[in-house]
Amino acid sequence: MERSRTIPVGIVLERRKLDNPWQDFSWSAVSVIVGAPEVSEWRLLDKSDGVERYHAATLELTLYRGETESYKVNLAGSPSVYVVLRQNDDPDSSYEVIPFLATASAYESQDYLDSGEEIVEAVPMPEGLIAWVQDFCDQHHEDEVFVKRKRSDHRHEQDKFARRPRVDAARARSGRRRLV
Template sequence: MAKINARSVEMPLGVVIRKAPGATRWAAWSWRAVAILPGAGPAEWAELRREGDVVEYHAATLPLTLWADETEAYLVNLNDRIPSVYLVLREEGDDDRPLVPVLVTASPYEGQDYADTGEEIVEKIPMTPGLIAWVRDFAQAYHQEEVFVKRSRSDKRGEPRQGGIGDPRVQSDADVYRAPDPRRRRAVQ
């Protein structure tokens, strides 16, 4: 069911899209992603259920890939009120199939990146309990807390201390590239 790599794991997810009559006269149909099917086989707009004018399709099966470097994003998602997957859709000119599923991700950060472009539609679909457990197990196995280290300036960089380089525009009897000695300050009167 899931492909395993040293730094990633992958599971196929079926995407269920619902077609319902539009609520306004300007939109004949309303299309919404409503569910996912973990471990689904390949499909292309296979009809799952029909109730009157409302039809649900298994639109596509896309791989959900979890990466070891993205565990912080997965934990943020799991701590949300409703853990979800983010489905990226592109509009197509076809009236029968106006949306093309492109990508599915468990990272809210990646979902936000696609939403910010304005070129794609991003749907948030609740995870099933089994998928929540799968993502949680992966995140706990690979997550490493980043320790905050405050950077501090130090004069101990292995270089000799230089108070500055002389300005060639200043007339001086001595070497113009000689740095002034900070220990010899003249009193200004």
């Protein structure tokens, strides 16, 4: 039985000109191209009125058998591919961000959001990809049975760890206890 399933997805990023004294452009992921070929350089797809769209990278979207619950959560809402973008540290590059990861896991994307170092964009998942993820979940998802733990009786629990004082046996019978 397969443990994972992988498909290449092209990441389409949009650069929008801003009228802002501190920032020239805003970057966002706008779509994915299922089965896209590998690209070595960013390819300009569209350009109009201060907006440019690029096929920035082709990343592998991998589904894992142990994460089907997260995929089902994603499919239950508005199905999305989560694209993680990182700041580009290359000073010679004209692109401020680079695509780092594409995932269908809502939980994994939340982990990247919590770190605060990356930008996470939810891109609408294409219909064919929805069917592909749903098929994987149908084959591999197993509901975990909730087992409520039983509480132990606190009166007996206390005796397990308490040290009993040593008592003189003769005085204990007479009703007066004396510590030894």
